[in-house]
Amino acid sequence: MTYRLKKLYKVIAVLGVLIASPSSAHxxxxxxxxxxxxxxxxxxxxxxxxxxxxxxxxxxxxxxxxxxxxxxxxxxxxxxxxxxxxxxxxxxxxxxxxxxxxxxxxxxxxxxxxxxxxxxxxxxxxxxxxxxxxxxxxxxxxxxxxxxxxxxxxxxxxxxxxxxxxxxxxxxxxxxxxxxxxxxxxxxxWQKQGAMLNGQKFVVYHNAWAYLLQWLNMDAAASLEPKPGIPPSAAHLEKLLTTLKGQNVRAIIVTPYENRKAAEWLSTRLNIPILDLPFTVGGNTEATNLTRLFDVTLGTLTAQKVHKNE
Ligand SMILES: [Zn+2]
The missing domain is CATH 3.40.50.1980 (Nitrogenase molybdenum iron protein domain)
Structure with a gap:
């Protein structure tokens, strides 16, 4: 048997094993x-x-x-x-x-x-x-x-x-x-960049931001939801308006999928901005991968000047 033929037989044998046990290699x-x-x-x-x-x-x-x-x-x-x-x-x-x-x-x-x-x-x-x-x-x-x-x-x-x-x-x-x-x-x-956020107050829609806030030692002043998963109510928003007035809240953070109505209502009355953060990969055109997600999040959070309420 020639070397070539031997090699061919070997290839066929290996193929046979692979076909017989398809789970052996992904x-x-x-x-x-x-x-x-x-x-x-x-x-x-x-x-x-x-x-x-x-x-x-x-x-x-x-x-x-x-x-x-x-x-x-x-x-x-x-x-x-x-x-x-x-x-x-x-x-x-x-x-x-x-x-x-x-x-x-x-x-x-x-x-x-x-x-x-x-x-x-x-x-x-x-x-x-x-x-x-x-x-x-x-x-x-x-x-x-x-x-x-x-x-x-x-x-x-x-x-x-x-x-x-x-x-x-x-x-x-x-x-x-x-x-x-x-x-x-x-x-x-990111931590260097986010150091300026230490102790700054933010309003969130849902506590989907808890880990970001904890990591950068940001302060969660309030949620627009009265309870997790319960949509914002007029009564809850009125209460937030009263308690948050004069509290130096820096911004209201919302995800791409949340209804902005409640955020807009509070934003106008407290004169604080709404920050649209991507929340996850693909949340806006710039957040194309995990690194960009954090780049964009930190960039958006820190771009804005510290807000002082009267
Ligand atoms: Zn949740």
Whole structure:
């Protein structure tokens, strides 16, 4: 037998093994990411070995998503479900996983990664009932606007991808190392830039900003929602107007998907600006990736002069 022929036989034998056990090597890891920030992180850490489906856009309120057929189809393909957890997607993710998720992406499996499980959460509650509004008893799930949390989750994700797709372990580790180096430097820059926000008062619509505020030691003066998940009422806004007058509130922060009416009402009467922040990747045309998301957020928050109420 010639060398060439031997080599051909070997190739055929290898192909046979691959066909017989298709799970032994992943061509591509299909990642179902619930929100744009996790989709962006999955692209950064997964690189060429992953295909990412973002279930929502920055213009959608992730608390309220419909389990529509396109999401079921994406879930059917998933090798990894990468979401926030802590009940953020409780209204739709469990339905999708139950109806369309394979055995490898069920809760407690390798293919199930809930970011909020890996960071310290604000406002964990022992008791929560309906009278408190739409609260998250496992703590505030809006964890992604503290960049330290992003780094923690990036590392968890790289480890998880290496488990699911061991052939590319070295690549996932290298991608994380590169991400981590750049991110550490960015955090230093952002913290320097954000130092002027220390102690400054902000009004938010929903406490989706809690981790950003805590990270930069900003002061959450009030929420436009009377209770989490309950839309602003006239009575609540009147009360805010009275309590916030003369308090040197710097701005009202809103996400791309929140109704601006209440913010505008209060903004006019208190003579304070509304800051439209991207909230997540794709929230405006400049916030094209995770780094840009923080660049734009810090840039917008610090561009404005310190406001003094009369
Ligand atoms: Zn929420």
């Amino acid at each position: 061509a591509t890891v299909n990642i179902f990411a619930c929100t744009p920030e996790w989709a962006a992180l999955a692209e950064d850490i997964g690189g060429a070995h992953v295909k990412v489906k973002a279930a929502t856009t920055a213009q959608q309120d992730v608390h309220h998503i419909r389990a529509k057929p396109s999401l079921l189809a994406a879930m059917r393909q998933a090798d990894l479900v990468f979401c926030t957890g802590a009940s953020l997607e409780i209204g739709w993710l469990p339905i999708l996983v139950k109806k369309a998720g394979g055995p490898n992406v069920q809760p407690e499996t390798e293919g199930w990664l809930m970011a909020a499980d890996y960071v310290e959460k604000i406002g964990m509650m022992e008791h929560a009932d309906r009278s408190m509004g739409h609260v998250h008893p496992e703590g505030n799930p809006h964890i992604h606007l503290n960049p330290h949390n992003i780094l923690t989750i990036a590392e968890v994700l790289s480890t998880r991808l290496a488990l699911i797709d061991p052939d590319h372990r070295a690549d996932y580790q290298a991608n994380f190392a590169r991400f981590s180096d750049a991110w550490d430097k960015n955090i230093v820059t």
